[in-house]
Amino acid sequence: MIKTILIGLGDREFSHTATRYGVALAKQHGAILTGVTFLDLSRVLYVGPVPIGGGESAKELREHRLKLCQEHIEEAIVDFETQCLAADVPHEVVRTKGEPLESMI
Numbered sequence: 001m002i003k004t005i006l007i008g009l010g011d012r013e014f015s016h017t018a019t020r021y022g023v024a025l026a027k028q029h030g031a032i033l034t035g036v037t038f039l040d041l042s043r044v045l046y047v048g049p050v051p052i053g054g055g056e057s058a059k060e061l062r063e064h065r066l067k068l069c070q071e072h073i074e075e076a077i078v079d080f081e082t083q084c085l086a087a088d089v090p091h092e093v094v095r096t097k098g099e100p101l102e103s104m105i
Helices: 012-029 055-087 100-104
Strands: 004-009 032-039 091-097
Touching: 004 012, 004 055, 012 032, 012 055, 032 055, 032 100, 055 091, 091 100
Parallel strands: 004 032, 032 091
Antiparallel strands: none
């Protein structure tokens, strides 16, 4: 019997489909769904070599990329929670920062 189902929340389309499948499994087994987000700051904030005088532009690009990632994560969480609530499936969300594989281990 499955007790907990882990769903990686990332890409909107993938997360939606994975959540839908996870909800069906959770209902079948009486399991709890755990949605996990990963924010790898080292990858998001890396903009490559910055030429002299380009520091401000690089900073703006880092801030923009971080904002977009955070928005995507929030959208995935909202979709996950909406589907779980609609199906009356117990759930939780775990937010992690760092390299995804290392975070999972």
